[in-house]
Amino acid sequence: MSLLCVENINKTFVTTRALIGVTLKIEEGEIRGLVGENGSGKSTLVSIISGIIPQDSGEMFKHETPYEPRSLLDANSSRISIVVQEMGTIDGLTVGANLFLGEEKLSKKFGFINTSTLNKRSMQVLRRFGIKNIEPDADISSLSFEDRKLVEFAKALYIGPDLLIIDETTTALSQHGREILFREIERLKSENKSVIFISHDLSEVIAHCDSVTVMKDGEIVDTVSTHDLKERSLKELMVGRELQQTYYREDIEASYSDEVVLRVRDLTLDGTYYDISFELHRGEILGIGGLTNCGMHLLGKTLFGLESASSGSVDIVKRNKAIKNYVGAIANGMGYLPKNRDQEGLMLLSSIKENICLPSLSKIQRNTFISPRKERTLAESGARQLNIKMSSINQFCLYLSGGNKQKVTLAKWLVRDSDILILDCPTRGIDVAIKASIYTLIQELKEKGKGIIMISEELQELIGVSDRIILLKDGRMKKVFSRRKDLTEEEIIHYMI
Template identity: 50%
Template sequence: MSKEVLIRTQDLSKTFGTTKAVKQVSFEVYKGEIHGLIGENGSGKSTITNMITGIHTVTSGEMFLEGQKYEPKNQLDANRHGVSIIVQEMNTIEDLTVAENIFFGNEELFIRNGVIDSKAMNKKAREYLDVFGFDKINPADDVVHYTFEERKMIELVKATYFNPKLLVVDETTTALSHDGREKLYELIRHVKNRGGSVIVISHDLQEVLELCDSITVLRDGEHIKSFPVTDEITEDDLKKHMVGRELSGKYYREDTHSNIEGEVVMSLKDVNVEGILSNINLELHKGEILGIGGLTESGMHELGKVMFGALENQTGTVSLPQKNVEIGSIKTAIASGVAYASKNRDQEGLMINASILDNVCLSSMDKLQRKGFISPKRERRFTNEYATKMNVKMENINQFVSALSGGNKQKVVLAKWLGRDSDILVLDSPTRGIDVMVKASIYELMQELTKQGKSIVMISEEILELIGMCDRLVVLKDGEITGELLREEGLSEEKIIHYMI
């Protein structure tokens, strides 16, 4: 029996200014299938799905949903057609409750005598949250009270409570813990089992092979190939299609020596944050890549903020012994040569609705000024230098960061701190949502920086990444350090997981 097409694109194109992000892409997604959409950062994956879900308008070409011409006016219109999306970055609205976020745009469901019945809305939200087992989330709470992962779970409910025909999952798994990913996988399979379809965008190629029924590969905004997933297809096959050539796959360090002989450049003593971190004592050495690992709620992400002076209500000290400085604020951290790249890049790492130039120059204004004046020419030269070093794919340095792919946004974050010439870089999930080639370039950059005497703290939920890159690995569980491992001791997943759980 032939499969029935749910959605089809025909010569779909999208242009931003002079940039052709998507070029005449045609592909099909069948009913009841999980369809992987893969490609390097900037290949057009998110742009295509943003057109399908009504976030972007179509420049040219057509879309057909169940055989009928499909032209969503916006995301709410797409929802009404049975098409929804879960995006990579945080997409909840602060100052609204959990229930108000879930039913945003569909408040008319709860209007009684011209007034929104909040009690009825909260009750219905409670029902949907319970279906997914999110019993600890209160529909009446403002979403600001919840963690990044909990807010992604709220988005998950928002995107699926109305049983969509097509669900788009755009790089969401990289933001989730193991438990969160399992919840999402369960949802994806549920949509498939009831006859719906799912488009999954992911840079985790093993995940794509295990989860998807078919795959479409994009490169530079063009359709390269679509094919069913079989046991014979490997990750290397996918990489070759993505980049157009064979890849060695040797991204990590090949040495087995821990570089921790250098002087101590950062010291944490008796650091506590109520309910989050307990009795943290830790040192970072010059030229070291220090890994911080653990489960999402272990406190490791908050520890990175503590190192940057960005977390309040802490006790204990974070100091830079060689500079005789105690880090008590972000301003002091930056002035003392400490940089920080947040896991939550769009909200905490970038000014999304500003240009690449504004973002790259932001933390280096004091370096750029001469006699109280900053030359626009110097700003342009500075931005071009560091954006070029990071190989940012852009129209020009005046392009808004919001128009960049996730990987290129991360390159802008790193360019900002490279320009600052910071001595210590605290990198929280630096390769989240990044394709295989950009990962390799970031790993290479990290090694180059340590050779220059820089020190790096790498916070990651990816165990293989920590094993591959770190001189020393500290593992957190429930806000406490439970283990410390050296590179020459033979880092292994088994050892690390033992300390994590």
């Protein structure tokens, strides 16, 4: 029996047709992968199924009964839950309050929320799903991005969903977090429950899903079984053409100038990383990797002046300037792409134009006023360079796909012509085609003499793109690898674990 039927769903945002006649059927006990390039309509479709937004037209049926969710809570009451792609928890509340948001009546006594009962219930939920390192009375904003996603996952599971939707969540998780997620997915399947699993990691989709639906430009391209499915075939379905080349650089050896553009000496942030020293050269792609909590992400923030080091120095050599804060970093030719783009890299309720131009106000000001003509020209230049898919440069970033949001965060540093770029997980949560375009862009920037620091949790990405790789372990530099033909993930993992 079909658990969910989606019939002829349509959705338009302003002038963008996000979904066009989408029809989909999910069987009981099925794990269905949902893939496609950024902007293909995946997140829009599952947002409609989970009650976050309404469709313009079309119908949905759950167990052959009309299903018309008017909100996320409405969908939950029908036992359909979702873990969203970006942040789905609310700052200012505890873990327990986030877990039971909307269901506070379960922990009320004499009309008031009983904190002790709330925390006890929250502890039971977290431990039931193998989440042992998070306390229910902790402020949610004190948690890492990964732990916040695990709280969302527990919230989605505790209602006992017939259908669980996971929208590009695994990129935020460590190996331990992924093990928890996939264990629970298999448990749901064994109980004849269903899962819709969205991921840009195609090997992950093939390994864990029974079938996979491919979307492109708001329409269903095909639904295929994952039995004997090859990753390359799936990529070709997604992009609509045969792939002729790999993502990565074809040159075998490192190549960059002797000129040092950034010098880091004995950089320490107590409790996170210690005695980090390196030099970045003109035209070099310097990779930084390690386990999720090795300190690399906070190191990137410190290099850009967003975090204050306990000791040590970060100096831009050509300008003889020490970086103390992000204002100085930007003024001296640095740019930074954060791991969490929605929270730290974009103003979602501002336009593409405003986001692209923000670091370059000096270029578009006339006296103390912004020139609308210069602002428009600069924004259009950035959007054109990155081929941003949009209705216009006045479109709010909130309504862009993940890949196009990432392009906006990159575009603002391109139009500023930054000499040093710090890219933290630049391909996290984006599709195969945009990922390839970003690798091409990074290579072009290298050839123009830009110094690039690329922080990544994906070893294959670091090997494929970097001239050198700094490996961090427990906050310390463990080893530096130079680019070479025979460098493997296994060799790096040997030093990483």
